[in-house]
Amino acid sequence: MTPMQETIINKETTNTPIWLMRQAGRYLPEFREIRKNNPDFINLCLNEKLSSEITLQPLKRFDLDAGIIFSDILMLPYGLGQEVEFKKNFGPQLGLLNLEIISKVDDISFLKKLRPVYDSIKRVSGNNLLKNKNLIGFVGAPWTLLVYMINRHSPKKQLIKDFFKDESLIKKILIILEKFMKLHVEHQVKNGASIIQIFDSWAGLLNEKDLTNYIYNPTLNLVDYTKSLNVPVICFPRGIRNYKNYCDIIKPDVINIDYEVDPTTICKKINIPVQGGMDPKVLLTDTENLKKEVLKYLEIFKDHPYVFNLGHGVLPETNPNMVDYLVKTVKDY
Numbered sequence: 051m052t053p054m055q056e057t058i059i060n061k062e063t064t065n066t067p068i069w070l071m072r073q074a075g076r077y078l079p080e081f082r083e084i085r086k087n088n089p090d091f092i093n094l095c096l097n098e099k100l101s102s103e104i105t106l107q108p109l110k111r112f113d114l115d116a117g118i119i120f121s122d123i124l125m126l127p128y129g130l131g132q133e134v135e136f137k138k139n140f141g142p143q144l145g146l147l148n149l150e151i152i153s154k155v156d157d158i159s160f161l162k163k164l165r166p167v168y169d170s171i172k173r174v175s176g177n178n179l180l181k182n183k184n185l186i187g188f189v190g191a192p193w194t195l196l197v198y199m200i201n202r203h204s205p206k207k208q209l210i211k212d213f214f215k216d217e218s219l220i221k222k223i224l225i226i227l228e229k230f231m232k233l234h235v236e237h238q239v240k241n242g243a244s245i246i247q248i249f250d251s252w253a254g255l256l257n258e259k260d261l262t263n264y265i266y267n268p269t270l271n272l273v274d275y276t277k278s279l280n281v282p283v284i285c286f287p288r289g290i291r292n293y294k295n296y297c298d299i300i301k302p303d304v305i306n307i308d309y310e311v312d313p314t315t316i317c318k319k320i321n322i323p324v325q326g327g328m329d330p331k332v333l334l335t336d337t338e339n340l341k342k343e344v345l346k347y348l349e350i351f352k353d354h355p356y357v358f359n360l361g362h363g364v365l366p367e368t369n370p371n372m373v374d375y376l377v378k379t380v381k382d383y
């Protein structure tokens with residue numbers, strides 16, 4: 051068994067595995083070098099050779115326990131025919147959502163568009179750098195993808211005013227998303243992803259009363275499907291506030307927490323394996339402070355199955371030496 055499986059399946063607490071969200075990305079000079087010559091981010095994700103190289107970059111530098119495939123949650127709307135563009139200093143910008151177009155997409159055309167993603171997974175999964183490690187595939191949660199598809203850019207603190215205006219449109223999109231998310235997960239697993247993480251980055255935007263319709267019901271469906279493929283599923287409902295309720299309803303194999311919740315309370319209330327938590331900004335300070343914060347999480351979760359990770363992705367301005375120090379601190383514990 052891999053270290054991640056020991057923790058997730060066997061509920062081992064002796065060794066703490068570690069990987070980092072956005073471990074392959076802009077804080078690495080070798081990534082920036084590739085990015086410089088590939089201004090179109092979607093095309094980069096669809097370049098089988100380069101995306102597998104980027105996936106492996108952090109594993110060449112650090113003793114991480116998992117790789118995460120270099121792709122993006124917005125590859126799914128792209129596969130459905132909605133335009134997706136990544137603008138410098140702005141983030142993603144999606145084209146107008148055309149229900150007529152996305153309703154006509156069939157499995158074959160979707161899989162054809164995203165084929166390089168699956169081929170890249172296949173290529174990476176056989177690499178020696180992943181020996182005794184896991185390759186993590188991922189998908190955006192239905193709610194977060196709905197947000198991007200309707201809002202068409204990152205919502206920051208709130209949704210556009212008329213977000214819920216067209217309820218029947220929302221219902222139709224959720225049905226389409228359900229089908230293609232399952233297909234996307236299935237093909238990642240078939241090609242070598244051995245764990246799936248579901249990113250619900252905008253879970254924190256919803257009121258309590260809307261959680262059942264937009265988060266609990268559609269996510270549970272996707273989680274159950276992923277479990278049926280016999281791979282563990284990690285959920286990250288960023289900013290959900292009530293992680294306990296979420297876990298009781300969704301029952302993921304692992305819950306990733308953000309940095310705004312108190313880890314001690316989480317450890318007491320939640321009895322499934324936990325991942326993440328530390329504020330990525332800690333990596334922008336100094337080694338002494340980093341060590342203190344890392345040990346804080348390791349101490350709190352010392353008798354709880356725990357995968358070290360952050361409470362959100364590695365920030366672009368992070369010094370790779372700090373990541374190296376972080377990984378070593380966790381491994382030496």
Ligand code: CP3
Nearest residue numbers: 071072073074075076118119120121122123141142249251
């Ligand atoms: O974690 C990894 O290293 C694997 C690859 C990965 C990326 N995006 C690459 C990426 C993963 C798992 C994601 C998930 C993702 N993408 C999420 C969920 C996690 C989160 O951050 O909340 C979301 C919301 C997106 C959508 C997205 N993609 C945004 C908002 C942006 C722009 C802002 C940002 O954080 O960079 C992206 C672009 C993106 N996705 C980059 C990378 C490496 C930066 C691209 C660049 O070089 O400009």
